[in-house]
Amino acid sequence: MFLLADVYKWPLKDIAQACQQSLGSVKATLFRARQNVSKHVREHLEKDWQLADEQALHVQLLVKALAEENTALIVQLVNETVPASILHGKHIQMKMNTPASQALAA
Incomplete structure (x- = not known):
């Protein structure tokens, strides 16, 4: 929600609808989230983290979604309705089915 609101500047009403939450819950x-960024995130930037495979895939997908401005994928990752491993497989397959990649394969 933080990314959608503060990075992509989505209206709060749209975020609430996409994340299936009330407007009050989004606020x-x-x-x-903004308090946590101020208090906790900055102090942990230097720390080494050990992530489980599923967590690592989740982070990788989030980075890709941000870089590609793929808000649909961000919403799926935020809602965590589908495991990251499945979303990762779908994302890779979608990339392989683009016209450019099909032309390269031919």
């Missing part, structure tokens, strides 16, 4: 989540 509260954004308030807490």
Whole structure:
């Protein structure tokens, strides 16, 4: 929600609808997220993290989604309705089915 609101500048009403949350819940989540960035994230930037495979895939997909401005994928990752391993497989397959990649394969 934080990324959709503060990076992509989505209206809060649209975020609430996409994430299946109430407007009040979105506002509260954004308030807490902004506080956490100020208090906790900055102090942990230097720390080494050990992630499980599924967590690592989740982070990789989030980075790709941000770089490609793929808000649909960001919403799926935020809602965590589908495991990251499945989303990763779908994302790779979608890339392989683009006209450019099909032309290269031919």
